[in-house]
Amino acid sequence: MKLKLISITKNFGEKRVLKNIDFEFDQGKIYALLGRNGAGKTTLFNIVAKELEQDEGMSLLIEEDGSERELSTEDYSYMYSTPILPGFLTGYEFIKFFWDINEQRVDSTKTIDDYFDMIQLDEADRHRLVKGYSHGMKNKLQMMMFLIASPMVILMDEPLTSLDVVVASEIKNLIRSIRSDHIILFSTHMLQLAMDLCDEIVVLHNGALRLIDHEMLKDPNFEAEVVDILREVEDV
Numbered sequence: 001m002k003l004k005l006i007s008i009t010k011n012f013g014e015k016r017v018l019k020n021i022d023f024e025f026d027q028g029k030i031y032a033l034l035g036r037n038g039a040g041k042t043t044l045f046n047i048v049a050k051e052l053e054q055d056e057g058m059s060l061l062i063e064e065d066g067s068e069r070e071l072s073t074e075d076y077s078y079m080y081s082t083p084i085l086p087g088f089l090t091g092y093e094f095i096k097f098f099w100d101i102n103e104q105r106v107d108s109t110k111t112i113d114d115y116f117d118m119i120q121l122d123e124a125d126r127h128r129l130v131k132g133y134s135h136g137m138k139n140k141l142q143m144m145m146f147l148i149a150s151p152m153v154i155l156m157d158e159p160l161t162s163l164d165v166v167v168a169s170e171i172k173n174l175i176r177s178i179r180s181d182h183i184i185l186f187s188t189h190m191l192q193l194a195m196d197l198c199d200e201i202v203v204l205h206n207g208a209l210r211l212i213d214h215e216m217l218k219d220p221n222f223e224a225e226v227v228d229i230l231r232e233v234e235d236v
């Protein structure tokens, strides 16, 4: 499966944020999306997740047999940098609700507690109100949602920002372990994390996406080269 972006353009008033973006993301890979503040990473994710309408273009899923279709809500999950979750439910109650509304596609050989074990959330914490959860615990709950629903496309907007090293490492391992079944797009400002976790690095540069060559990743001056590319954005 592939996620294909075709001529995606988005303007906010006079500001042209995304300019005719054409790109293909492959299943089985984790893509880091790098860009300056305000480059349009969240805008692009919002468009793929249909939370925002593009001015032109479309995003499609391409099946193995070459057939194309538009993404439906079941095809993607969106993990926000600041998790939006109902504080008045316990983690378990929330996941039970999510499980029930996704009944058709949950893996019936697993239980809700199996997934809590997977994300390593303590027994006691599962039955506490979400409003008392730390940022990392909320991120884990969001992660659990896409482990359960298993959508093809997973969009993660700076998900590891502000997590402690242990939680960040656990989440990284989980992301790596599920990559073969998904197309994962991961926006981050942390170059080291992008190199460490992701299979491909894509720079959102002057409204367009640019795939960084693997040869360049091996270059000792890689960081300086990426900074140069990102500086060009500012000069335009």
Ligand SMILES: Nc1ncnc2c1ncn2[C@@H]1O[C@H](COP(=O)(O)OP(=O)(O)OP(=O)(O)O)[C@@H](O)[C@H]1O
Pocket: 012, 015, 017, 035, 036, 037, 038, 039, 040, 041, 042, 043, 044
């Ligand atoms: N609803 C909106 N109305 C007007 N302008 C917007 C809107 N949403 C985003 N923008 C503008 O579009 C540009 C891209 O914003 P976006 O949040 O997508 O960038 P980003 O790459 O995610 O930035 P950051 O790395 O700082 O999170 C910015 O200039 C922002 O001010």
